[in-house]
Amino acid sequence: MVKFNRFILDNGLRVIVHEDNTTPMAVVNILYDVGSRDENPEQTGFAHLFEHLMFGGSVNIPNYDGPLQQVGGENNAFTSNDITNYYITLPSANLETAFWLESDRMLNLAFGEKSLEVQRAVVIEEFKQRYLNQPYGDVWLRLRPMVYKKHPYLWDTIGKNIAHIENAKIEDVKAFFKKHYNPQNAIMVVGGDVKLEQVKELAQKWFGPIPAGEKYNRDLPQEPEQHEVRRETVTAKVPVNDVYIALQMPGRREEAFYAVELMADILSRGNSSRMYRNLVKDRQLFSEVHAYVFGSLDKGMFVLEGKPTAGVTIEEAEAAIWSEVELLKTQEVPADELTKVQNKTESTMIFSEMSLLDKAMNLAYFELLGDAELFNNETRRFLAVTPAQIKEEANKLFRKDNSSTLIYLAE
Amino acid sequence: MTNTMVDRKTAPEFKAIEHINLIKPEKKTLANGSEIFCFNSGDQELVRIEWVFTNLRFDPVKPLLNMATNSMLTDGTATLTAAEIADKVDFYGAFLSVDYGFEQSLVTLYSLTKHLGKTLPVVKDILTNSVFPQKELETFIRNQQQKLQVSLQKNDVVARRTFNKALYGNTIYGLTAELDTFNTLQRDDLLAHFKQMYQPSNCSIIIAGKVDADTLDLLADEFGSGWGNAATAADTTQPVIDRAAEHFYFIEKPEALQSAIRMGLPLINREHPDFPAVQVLNTVLGGYFGSRLMNNIREDKGYTYGIGSGITSHKQGGALFIATEVGADVCKAATIEIEKEVNRLKTDLVPDEELSLVRNYMLGSLLGSLENVFSHADKFKNLYFSGMDYAYYDRYAQVVKTVTADELLKLANRYLDFDQFYKVIVGKY
Numbered sequence: 077m078v079k080f081n082r083f084i085l086d087n088g089l090r091v092i093v094h095e096d097n098t099t100p101m102a103v104v105n106i107l108y109d110v111g112s113r114d115e116n117p118e119q120t121g122f123a124h125l126f127e128h129l130m131f132g133g134s135v136n137i138p139n140y141d142g143p144l145q146q147v148g149g150e151n152n153a154f155t156s157n158d159i160t161n162y163y164i165t166l167p168s169a170n171l172e173t174a175f176w177l178e179s180d181r182m183l184n185l186a187f188g189e190k191s192l193e194v195q196r197a198v199v200i201e202e203f204k205q206r207y208l209n210q211p212y213g214d215v216w217l218r219l220r221p222m223v224y225k226k227h228p229y230l231w232d233t234i235g236k237n238i239a240h241i242e243n244a245k246i247e248d249v250k251a252f253f254k255k256h257y258n259p260q261n262a263i264m265v266v267g268g269d270v271k272l273e274q275v276k277e278l279a280q281k282w283f284g285p286i287p288a289g290e291k292y293n294r295d296l297p298q299e300p301e302q303h304e305v306r307r308e309t310v311t312a313k314v315p316v317n318d319v320y321i322a323l324q325m326p327g328r329r330e331e332a333f334y335a336v337e338l339m340a341d342i343l344s345r346g347n348s349s350r351m352y353r354n355l356v357k358d359r360q361l362f363s364e365v366h367a368y369v370f371g372s373l374d375k376g377m378f379v380l381e382g383k384p385t386a387g388v389t390i391e392e393a394e395a396a397i398w399s400e401v402e403l404l405k406t407q408e409v410p411a412d413e414l415t416k417v418q419n420k421t422e423s424t425m426i427f428s429e430m431s432l433l434d435k436a437m438n439l440a441y442f443e444l445l446g447d448a449e450l451f452n453n454e455t456r457r458f459l460a461v462t463p464a465q466i467k468e469e470a471n472k473l474f475r476k477d478n479s480s481t482l483i484y485l486a487e
Numbered sequence: 488m489t490n491t492m493v494d495r496k497t498a499p500e501f502k503a504i505e506h507i508n509l510i511k512p513e514k515k516t517l518a519n520g521s522e523i524f525c526f527n528s529g530d531q532e533l534v535r536i537e538w539v540f541t542n543l544r545f546d547p548v549k550p551l552l553n554m555a556t557n558s559m560l561t562d563g564t565a566t567l568t569a570a571e572i573a574d575k576v577d578f579y580g581a582f583l584s585v586d587y588g589f590e591q592s593l594v595t596l597y598s599l600t601k602h603l604g605k606t607l608p609v610v611k612d613i614l615t616n617s618v619f620p621q622k623e624l625e626t627f628i629r630n631q632q633q634k635l636q637v638s639l640q641k642n643d644v645v646a647r648r649t650f651n652k653a654l655y656g657n658t659i660y661g662l663t664a665e666l667d668t669f670n671t672l673q674r675d676d677l678l679a680h681f682k683q684m685y686q687p688s689n690c691s692i693i694i695a696g697k698v699d700a701d702t703l704d705l706l707a708d709e710f711g712s713g714w715g716n717a718a719t720a721a722d723t724t725q726p727v728i729d730r731a732a733e734h735f736y737f738i739e740k741p742e743a744l745q746s747a748i749r750m751g752l753p754l755i756n757r758e759h760p761d762f763p764a765v766q767v768l769n770t771v772l773g774g775y776f777g778s779r780l781m782n783n784i785r786e787d788k789g790y791t792y793g794i795g796s797g798i799t800s801h802k803q804g805g806a807l808f809i810a811t812e813v814g815a816d817v818c819k820a821a822t823i824e825i826e827k828e829v830n831r832l833k834t835d836l837v838p839d840e841e842l843s844l845v846r847n848y849m850l851g852s853l854l855g856s857l858e859n860v861f862s863h864a865d866k867f868k869n870l871y872f873s874g875m876d877y878a879y880y881d882r883y884a885q886v887v888k889t890v891t892a893d894e895l896l897k898l899a900n901r902y903l904d905f906d907q908f909y910k911v912i913v914g915k916y
Contacts, residue, residue: 209642
């Protein structure tokens with residue numbers, strides 16, 4: 077149970093305060109309601125490139141990192157298809173420094189051509205390092221456009237290709253800032269060794285004067301239901317074959333999400349999971365198998381992956397994966413097995429409360445989902461899932477004509 | 488309501504970190520010689536328990552025994568199959584992991600306190616009754632070989648392996664297993680290794696979380712009896728490190744888009760009085776986001792997504808290393824810049840402003856690293872397994888606050904000779 081208070085400034089900035097006096101530290105987490113799904117299809121990778129530029133100096137503060145390090149703080153950020161999230165941890169005595177820095181870059185940025193040029197180069201190196209220069213590194217660049225035909229989830233946060241980043245112009249980047257980086261598009265969580273009244277005062281002082289900006293009305297093309305088998309085979313410079321099967325699944329806010337996520341746990345979480353036990357240990361068909369979900373706000377992806385062992389054909393490998401999910405469709409999960417994955421989810425939630433930063437990020441994310449209090453209801457929602465629901469969702473999910481299969485063949 | 492203009496140009500006043508409180512453990516020694524260190528703090532009804540064993544002496548003919556024995560502890564006992572072990576642990580929402588390190592191997596249990604009565608006996612069984620079934624061993628070997636094949640295609644992995652091999656030779660630190668190496672694993676060797684290493688007199692148990700008297704009693708009862716020592720004590724000495732004569736390694740990958748660079752040299756370890764000051768030096772060079780390497784090679788030149796330096800500390804000494812992946816076309820330029828930055832530490836005093844920033848950053852980082860009771864236990868492990876006590880952190884904080892630019896310059900000249908660096912490049916050069 078994570079306790080918090082909430083208030084909203086006149087300019088629309090939502091602020092959540094979580095007092096945790098067991099630590100001498102404070103966390104300031106700012107979530108901007110913008111991700112790569114909000115990009116122009118001809119200018120992909122912008123949300124992420126932009127995240128880099130947010131460290132290039134703001135209107136009154138030429139250097140973001142230095143002053144924070146000077147007071148013993150650390151920061152970082154990440155961009156997903158849905159959100160861009162910035163966070164600071166620092167000794168609580170120096171909390172105001174975080175307000176000063178974050179409010180100034182919400183007010184206005186001041187990066188120049190040099191900053192843009194360097195961050196373009198850095199992001200291109202990131203593209204190479206994580207996506208191109210790794211075995212299987214390009215999997216999401218290939219798989220996303222198979223699963224999504226209309227929705228902007230069809231490109232990865234890094235962008236469709238390097239050219240989009242190379243061509244980023246300073247005026248485009250500025251327009252992106254104006255459109256998305258304003259108080260009514262942000263959620264701030266302040267946690268740790270802080271007091272509600274202190275946070276109210278600081279928020280008003282530093283963020284209160286920032287103009288509300290224009291409201292961004294999201295109107296994204298929704299992904300139609302899939303009714304065809306999609307598959308692609310690539311021969312690549314990879315050491316062993318690899319099978320990916322992705323299926324369209326319910327979005328994060330839908331009730332069905334909980335049953336679907338537990339299915340992934342039943343299939344591959346831990347050494348007692350079905351796919352690990354049957355396919356890796358008993359039948360020895362794979363050296364590793366994984367099942368996991370992308371908990372996206374819009375329609376998500378359920379992914380099944382496995383690297384077949386030497387001598388196992390791709391056909392055998394695929395058939396083995398499908399045989400495991402077929403079982404979920406035809407037979408109810410035994411009560412004990414469901415209890416097992418639910419217990420695991422419950423203890424994971426309790427363990428995550430040991431981390432202040434995790435709590436702050438979660439509060440911000442659930443506030444975006446509609447209400448930070450939802451974070452405290454998560455466990456209950458997972459515990460409420462029944463074997464019958466799992467079977468029902470399995471039948472909706474695991475259809476061949478809802479699947480996109482990507483095969484890597486070793487050269 | 489008045490709305491006075493806020494001064495955004497001037498940084499708010501800040502306070503330096505004065506004091507860092509570390510939680511110290513209570514110690515209890517059990518009849519069979521194993522020690523329990525207890526960290527009691529926190530609101531959540533959960534604990535983390537670690538069983539820490541010092542690795543046995545490295546055998547160059549059977550180099551994987553320490554790693555494989557540890558990895559296979561959850562693969563079956565005289566009474567439980569691998570599947571049953573997994574079932575029991577998972578059913579109670581617990582997490583059981585095994586972790587192999589250069590010096591120690593660990594078994595770690597995360598469990599809600601209410602389920603310890605069910606989860607502890609599983610760990611006891613693993614530590615007293617593991618049998619390393621032949622079939623599980625074959626699966627382990629096959630899967631490890633396939634994982635290794637994937638890893639070997641990653642330039643950064645190849646660079647790290649090559650670097651460690653050069654720096655540490657044929658020892659536990661320098662081990663670079665090839666696919667064939669896994670075929671040296673024999674079940675009888677694993678069993679013998681297990682009996683020698685996983686005995687109470689070679690075990691420290693560290694429990695952190697909400698630890699009341701009942702929990703501690705439960706732990707002491709389970710592991711204080713029915714677990715005896717072997718006839719001979721574990722031999723945990725290690726062969727002396729034998730470093731390579733060759734200092735430069737270039738492994739060409741004609742199709743590489745990026746080159747992995749790893750370079751560095753042997754250094755003092757944590758026990759040496761200069762160690763905290765050398766950590767300050769390392770932080771300036773490449774130990775944080777605002778470091779010189781990051782500023783120059785990422786933020787100014789845009790050659791890389793990230794570059795950093797770090798210090799490792801082993802029983803037989805430490806090392807400083809610099810690691811990055813850079814655009815293949817700028818690899819040479821990047822190494823020249825790295826050299827410049829290392830040499831600048833030896834010729835120019837670190838400016839006051841930068842040094843002050845680094846001091847505050849390091850103290851904040853230490854404070855921030857104490858997130859919860861588990862982190863306090865981790866700090867203890869750093870000390871205990873280096874044979875040191877809590878005075879180290881007092882001295883560390885003191886040195887970070889007071890070391891002068893002059894002293895740093897002298898240390899750089901004493902320890903950082905770029906010509907003595909081992910340099911590894913994987914990709915294009």
